[in-house]
Amino acid sequence: MPATRDTYDPALTLRQARAAYFEANGFGADGGYNKTRVHLKLGWIPMVIPNPPARVAAVRFHDLHHIVTGYQTDWRGEFEISCFEIAAGCGALWFAWLINLGGVAGGLWLMPRRCARAWARGRATGGLYRTTFDDALLDRTVGELTTSLDLDRADPTPTSTDWLGLVGTGLAITAAGLAPIAAILGGLWAWLA
Numbered sequence: 001m002p003a004t005r006d007t008y009d010p011a012l013t014l015r016q017a018r019a020a021y022f023e024a025n026g027f028g029a030d031g032g033y034n035k036t037r038v039h040l041k042l043g044w045i046p047m048v049i050p051n052p053p054a055r056v057a058a059v060r061f062h063d064l065h066h067i068v069t070g071y072q073t074d075w076r077g078e079f080e081i082s083c084f085e086i087a088a089g090c091g092a093l094w095f096a097w098l099i100n101l102g103g104v105a106g107g108l109w110l111m112p113r114r115c116a117r118a119w120a121r122g123r124a125t126g127g128l129y130r131t132t133f134d135d136a137l138l139d140r141t142v143g144e145l146t147t148s149l150d151l152d153r154a155d156p157t158p159t160s161t162d163w164l165g166l167v168g169t170g171l172a173i174t175a176a177g178l179a180p181i182a183a184i185l186g187g188l189w190a191w192l193a
Contacts, residue, residue, distance in 0.1 A: 006024075006067075006071075007070055008020065008021075011141055011142075013139055013141055013142075014137065014139070014145060015138040017067045018063060018067060018138070022063075031060075037049065038055075054093070055099075057095065058096035058099070061129050061131075062081070069121070079114075080111075080114055080117075082099070082103020083116075083118040083122065083166060085122060085129070086100045087118075087120070087162075087165065087166075088122035089130065091129035093129055102177075104166065104169050105173040105174045108167065108170030116162055116163055117156075117157075119158065119166045120156045120157065120159065121156060124150065125153075126150070127149065128149075
């Protein structure tokens with residue numbers, strides 16, 4: 001089943017589209033960038049996370065990616081955009097790498113085909129993490145940015161290289177996440193033996 005995508009008028013500036021995106025998602029007029037903590041949901045599990053400057057720096061681009069890719073802000077869309085952003089590259093924004101790698105692992109296990117398509121799209125098109133976030137970027141239109149990132153083309157079919165990248169990344173992150181659990185269980189087993 002193809003992903004449902006949110007669309008924005010190509011004539012809108014990114015600033016205008018971002019304001020509509022913030023309103024549609026209930027993020028507040030500034031997208032929550034000035035909050036000290038952010039309330040999120042992981043599926044049905046509510047979470048509160050800190051909102052340090054590193055997160056804000058990454059989320060400013062992440063929000064624009066939602067606008068130009070059309071990936072929604074539900075958990076499926078977040079898995080897709082995580083795969084898109086990792087494949088496109090997150091530049092020097094370590095927080096973007098951190099949050100997106102978890103999304104790649106989750107997406108690999110829960111919706112591998114959609115995530116493979118998003119991965120292939122990221123590899124083929126690129127993203128914004130290596131650009132400067134400024135007024136000039138926000139003054140560009142949705143259509144201009146969509147075209148300059150080659151997001152106006154049909155989504156590429158995932159190749160074996162795309163699948164290898166997605167699966168390798170997802171398995172590595174899954175293993176890294178399970179390693180502490182395995183160590184605790186191994187220690188408990190040794191203690192009980």
